[in-house]
Amino acid sequence: MIDLKALRDDPDRARASQQARGDDPAKVDALLAAADARRNAVTVADELRAEQKAVSSSVRTATPEERPAVLHRAKALAAKVKEAEVDQAAAEEALRLAHLAVPNVVAGAPPGGEADFVVLEHVGEVPSYHFEVRDHLDIGTALGAIDTERGAKVSGSRFAFLTGDGALLELALVNLAMASAVANGFTPVIAPALVRPEAMEGTGFLGAHAAEVYKLEADDLYLVGTSEVPLAAYHSGEILELPKRYAGFSSCFRREAGSHGKDTRGIIRVHQFDKVEMFSYVALADAEAEHQRLLQWEKDFLTELELPFRVLDVAAGDLGSSAARKYDCEAWLPSQQRWLELTSTSNCTDFQARRLGVRTRTESGLEPVATLNGTLCAIGRTIAVLLEVHQRADGSVHVPKALQPLLGGRAALTPGLTPA
């Protein structure tokens, strides 16, 4: 939810933001109108309530002769109050809907859509191979690390088993990610993957992306697509000391509803994967600096994995509704000769915090905090990229130095070492 006070002061900024996102600027004016309507409805109801209170309390002090007349007046007023409260509730609901329809105000993101990102930098050399490169599924199958056929047999398309070194690689990556998060001051968290509707709604995932989300109808619970959801809801309704940083590990579930035919091979786009996610609660004034820190920690991690990548400043039209700005890190995927998103960090400013009621004490009272999230390691994709980038002509895969201690000191993964 955007700040209504700020909106009233400078509606043009919000209109321009809508323009940049390719969204309708008229929503901003609808929101302003709804806010005014609500204010009027509340004023009317407040005045009636005050009058009713006065009359009501005079009932008990009235003499027996006055009593019937006073009661009659009180009853009439009670009916009017009820009417006014119905109007107020309607105005509040209308405001809520108008409010939900307006995404966060973008801050510095390039205008335009998905293709209009700006490349901020390249890190590492795009590798070249003197042999025919294989994709991660071929490599993983040969290593006995990835089994998508049985994944499909057991669970359907876009599911996979990680087996042998694949499973060990996942655990190694989780451990490395958690260790580096702890070293950077994060509190490690194992988060629930099932959440109530409020948590889902509060983080903005039931808006445009509702079709992406798995829902358990029988229990009115949702499967999270990222631990951003439980980590953001973790402190909902609370007053916090800042900053707070959490590194959450959880499974992530995505329906991939609109992605038929896209990335169908291997484990680049699956319905279930595990992820270590960073989540920060900081003062609003510190949000941009924190965003840079999150990006830096992501870059450090990819560098530790010896992966070449580029950093994107994502365009306004490609931001989530909660985000004011977003940076993606894309690693090089040799088999497809293209860049693949491995991490993404968003500055949600106070947008999520307003919805979730997360505040902090300042000299001028309680104020919403800023929330930011960033991928530290999306395990499945990272495994896919690692296998491809570090493949060798003999079918073995180089293990980055940072991971070696976590894989029994091995410098390479070799076919045949683990049972198929």
Added chain:
RNA sequence: GGAGACGUCGCAUAGUCCGGUCGAGUGCGCCUCACUGCUAAUGAGGUAUGGGGCAACCCAUCGGAGGUUCAAAUCCUCUCGUCUCCGCCA
């Protein structure tokens, strides 16, 4: 899954049986002032959140949603959560 207890202003609690004087007492914590050469101790005052108003002040909120009533923290219904006991289980 069965039985019971509970959910009140940062924390702990009173108030709920018998509706109005309860937006709400007390203790702790915190803030201000006084006093003591520092600290501690003591005394006085202040200290929930949101909305509206220049202000005095007004309105809403006692887990949530409904209902009864002129009037609800208080009565009724549903719901969510927590705890205890029993059963079951990784």
